[in-house]
Amino acid sequence: MILCANFKANKTRQDTRAYMAVVESFVSANGIGDTIIVFPPFTALEHDPRNVLIGVQNAYPVQNGAYTGEIALEQLEEFGIKTILIGHSERRHIIGETQEQITAKFRFFAEHGFAIVYCVGEPLAVREEGNDILMAYIEQQFEGIDLTYSDLIVAYEPVWAIGTGLTPSNSDIELVHSALRSKTDAPLLYGGSVKVDNASTIMALDNVDGILVGSASLSANDFCEMIAQATELQ
Numbered sequence: 001m002i003l004c005a006n007f008k009a010n011k012t013r014q015d016t017r018a019y020m021a022v023v024e025s026f027v028s029a030n031g032i033g034d035t036i037i038v039f040p041p042f043t044a045l046e047h048d049p050r051n052v053l054i055g056v057q058n059a060y061p062v063q064n065g066a067y068t069g070e071i072a073l074e075q076l077e078e079f080g081i082k083t084i085l086i087g088h089s090e091r092r093h094i095i096g097e098t099q100e101q102i103t104a105k106f107r108f109f110a111e112h113g114f115a116i117v118y119c120v121g122e123p124l125a126v127r128e129e130g131n132d133i134l135m136a137y138i139e140q141q142f143e144g145i146d147l148t149y150s151d152l153i154v155a156y157e158p159v160w161a162i163g164t165g166l167t168p169s170n171s172d173i174e175l176v177h178s179a180l181r182s183k184t185d186a187p188l189l190y191g192g193s194v195k196v197d198n199a200s201t202i203m204a205l206d207n208v209d210g211i212l213v214g215s216a217s218l219s220a221n222d223f224c225e226m227i228a229q230a231t232e233l234q
């Protein structure tokens with residue numbers, strides 16, 4: 001299983017240190033073999049080698065240069081970061097990233113050998129139009145994306161499920177994941193209102209290889225509990 005914690009714009013550097021100490025000691029004390037990735041804000045990046053991977057929630061697809069307010073490859077290399085989240089719905093819908101920009105980012109970080117957690121997912125209005133329209137919408141989010149990239153992880157995150165407490169039914173998750181499975185061999189994560197109460201059930205679904213957790217991952221104890229649930233499923 002792959003379990004990801006996406007902090008978004010939450011936690012200070014100090015909070016993140018305390019959090020990582022809890023999760024890292026849990027992972028080593030319990031000999032956890034699952035892949036655990038934490039995406040803290042840029043200000044909380046650290047150098048140290050860890051038994052928990054650290055990724056970034058975003059970066060600009062250049063080595064360095066005149067891109068005010070952005071973080072580029074050079075800054076990530078300083079921290080040994082080799083994992084990035086691309087295509088998250090908050091970047092698509094709040095920041096306004098286009099598929100073209102997302103594709104450029106994907107190509108650049110794939111060329112530099114990053115592990116890429118690539119997010120797709122439909123707004124509620126699309127879901128209400130039925131499965132064919134839903135899959136056609138997701139198909140567009142794969143435009144320009146190399147689904148055979150060896151370090152790819154795909155996360156299915158319905159926009160309407162993120163941060164809302166709503167989740168699709170288990171059979172709806174399985175339906176989308178089986179359609180995704182027919183497109184790629186990459187591990188498939190589900191994200192959107194995953195919490196301690198539903199994580200185990202979701203991780204046990206067909207073609208679900210892990211979870212991408214936002215709000216519920218902000219508690220180190222809750223995130224560790226989800227890691228423990230993943231271990232129990234194996």
Ligand code: PGA
Pocket residue numbers: 006157161162163164191192193194212213214215216
């Ligand atoms: P949520 O966020 O768990 O708070 O719904 C998930 C995500 O945006 O990755």
